[in-house]
Amino acid sequence: MRYTPTSASNHPREDAVVPSDPLEISDLIVDYDIATLRPRPVSRSAVVARLEANGQRSAARLVQGLPASNDTLDSEACGAALLRSHIELQRLSEEFLQADRLRAVLVPLLQALRDSGVKPPLRVVDVGCGLGYAVRALAAHGRLGRDVELIGCDMNVTLIEGARRLAEEESLTCELKVANAFQLQQPGHVFISTGVMHHFRGDDLNAFFAGQRPGYAFVHYDIQRSVVAPLGSWLFHQARMREPLARHDGVVSARRVHSTQTLLSAARSASGFTCASLDGARSFIGVILRPMTATLGARAELWEPLLRRLGPLRSRLGPTR
Numbered sequence: 195m196r197y198t199p200t201s202a203s204n205h206p207r208e209d210a211v212v213p214s215d216p217l218e219i220s221d222l223i224v225d226y227d228i229a230t231l232r233p234r235p236v237s238r239s240a241v242v243a244r245l246e247a248n249g250q251r252s253a254a255r256l257v258q259g260l261p262a263s264n265d266t267l268d269s270e271a272c273g274a275a276l277l278r279s280h281i282e283l284q285r286l287s288e289e290f291l292q293a294d295r296l297r298a299v300l301v302p303l304l305q306a307l308r309d310s311g312v313k314p315p316l317r318v319v320d321v322g323c324g325l326g327y328a329v330r331a332l333a334a335h336g337r338l339g340r341d342v343e344l345i346g347c348d349m350n351v352t353l354i355e356g357a358r359r360l361a362e363e364e365s366l367t368c369e370l371k372v373a374n375a376f377q378l379q380q381p382g383h384v385f386i387s388t389g390v391m392h393h394f395r396g397d398d399l400n401a402f403f404a405g406q407r408p409g410y411a412f413v414h415y416d417i418q419r420s421v422v423a424p425l426g427s428w429l430f431h432q433a434r435m436r437e438p439l440a441r442h443d444g445v446v447s448a449r450r451v452h453s454t455q456t457l458l459s460a461a462r463s464a465s466g467f468t469c470a471s472l473d474g475a476r477s478f479i480g481v482i483l484r485p486m487t488a489t490l491g492a493r494a495e496l497w498e499p500l501l502r503r504l505g506p507l508r509s510r511l512g513p514t515r
């Protein structure tokens with residue numbers, strides 16, 4: 195699926211991809227009508243041809259092996275493969291302490307919102323929450339405050355159904371919605387995400403940040419871009435993942451991650467917020483020590499209160515300009 199918060203279809207267009215840009219299978223095998231979020235039929239041969247044209251023969255073989263009738267991919271089988279992949283993806287989130295990373299920034303950020311008189315409840319919206327790991331972990335251990343509502347959004351019904359089951363098992367106080375995170379009736383105050391930004395390319399990355407203008411701030415984590423990231427990702431996926439789709443997309447993700455410069459430029463121009471990277475690597479050793487980096491943004495008037503609340507974390511911020 196191609197993530198376009200604004201356009202009518204989110205499926206890849208023939209003219210939209212730079213040939214050298216590797217493609218993730220998970221982006222191609224499902225498609226939704228962005229207005230109704232109803233799944234749309236996906237042609238297996240078109241996806242296979244697209245991957246082959248992009249030089250991704252093993253990915254093309256993998257998709258060729260997915261069940262289809264009259265060339266339309268079986269949406270249940272694709273949903274099941276995505277679900278298995280996201281179950282495995284949770285291992286990566288646990289290993290890389292994604293919820294702790296988010297919490298470390300959310301606590302001062304929410305405090306800055308309170309300092310600035312923003313009225314509760316403070317809604318934290320996870321964009322593309324998948325199985326809802328971040329939202330569930332924050333609901334279980336985040337202690338963000340009783341005035342905070344945690345909302346995980348994903349356009350994929352199978353993933354949200356799984357996320358809800360997991361949240362119910364632990365009686366967690368969080369909402370998990372099949373929804374476009376940028377079209378909620380009550381917009382989020384703070385938008386968060388993990389491992390999502392690299393799915394948005396070009397204009398879609400701008401639309402991703404523009405969709406957050408009604409909010410007050412955002413914290414988006416993704417893999418740190420570096421020459422060693424794909425190798426690190428490959429090692430991790432060999433060791434911890436078994437689902438072929440997860441293994442393929444995990445390594446491709448590490449090759450697709452945006453540079454700090456690309457993220458900051460899109461974030462600043464499309465959201466209008468003051469933005470900086472958190473844990474952006476400044477040296478080769480930084481790349482090894484900090485496999486994840488965040489793009490942090492807040493309305494200009496919130497930036498100073500946020501810096502005051504960030505305390506020692508402040509030294510891990512890159513420049514705002």
Ligand SMILES: C[S@@+](CC[C@H](N)C(=O)[O-])C[C@H]1O[C@@H](n2cnc3c(N)ncnc32)[C@H](O)[C@@H]1O
Nearest residue numbers: 197322323324347348349350373374375388389
């Ligand atoms: C890589 S997956 C989710 C990963 C998840 N954050 C994790 O860490 O496990 C990306 C998800 O983003 C969802 N997505 C993309 N754009 C979205 C939007 N505007 N609103 C809600 N979900 C969106 C897709 O449906 C997809 O399931």
